[in-house]
Amino acid sequence: MRLSITTAILAAIVLSLSSSLAISSEKSLYERIGGEKKVRAIVEDIWNNHSANPIVKDRFAKSNPVYVKQMVFEIFAAATGATDVKYHGKDMKTAHAGMNISEMEFNAVVDDVLAACAAHGVEQQELNEILAILWSVRKDIVNSHIITDTLVKADSQQSSSSSGSYASGSDDQDLEHCLKSHDC
Numbered sequence: 001m002r003l004s005i006t007t008a009i010l011a012a013i014v015l016s017l018s019s020s021l022a023i024s025s026e027k028s029l030y031e032r033i034g035g036e037k038k039v040r041a042i043v044e045d046i047w048n049n050h051s052a053n054p055i056v057k058d059r060f061a062k063s064n065p066v067y068v069k070q071m072v073f074e075i076f077a078a079a080t081g082a083t084d085v086k087y088h089g090k091d092m093k094t095a096h097a098g099m100n101i102s103e104m105e106f107n108a109v110v111d112d113v114l115a116a117c118a119a120h121g122v123e124q125q126e127l128n129e130i131l132a133i134l135w136s137v138r139k140d141i142v143n144s145h146i147i148t149d150t151l152v153k154a155d156s157q158q159s160s161s162s163s164g165s166y167a168s169g170s171d172d173q174d175l176e177h178c179l180k181s182h183d184c
Contacts, residue, residue: 028081045116093140
């Protein structure tokens with residue numbers, strides 16, 4: 001019985017992957033999402049989500065929204081297969097070096113991106129592909145040596161009943177400066 005359930009699950013995965021590969025060979029992810037107009041609307045919502053997200057909003061507070069949104073549009077378009085959009089920014093490792101981005105911040109950004117995409121009707125298959133793209137650059141963005149204040153807070157709450165408000169990344173670099181100066 002266990003073998004047949006496992007076989008059925010594997011068959012479903014293979015069918016899902018083969019159908020998505022067939023779709024992928026016909027149109028790029030960028031095209032399936034809806035092209036430039038849809039991606040620009042998604043990027044606008046990503047910015048709004050980041051600006052309202054208590055975990056990452058301070059990272060964007062002093063940034064030039066027009067510039068950051070253009071860079072996000074370009075990388076999003078290029079990463080999803082746009083052939084008519086060129087990304088003019090740095091690679092992810094260089095762009096985020098020295099920013100000390102935590103796992104929690106990275107996950108918050110991923111959540112914001114996926115929420116913006118879902119709000120614009122991006123289907124689950126495409127959301128999964130976007131998640132895979134985001135996850136593929138995680139190692140270049142996250143400083144794995146960072147222990148966020150929230151994790152420290154959670155650990156200290158287990159050992160005592162004190163409470164307080166903690167914010168991670170108090171000495172973060174300004175994102176716009178980092179993107180423009182290439183000095184991260």
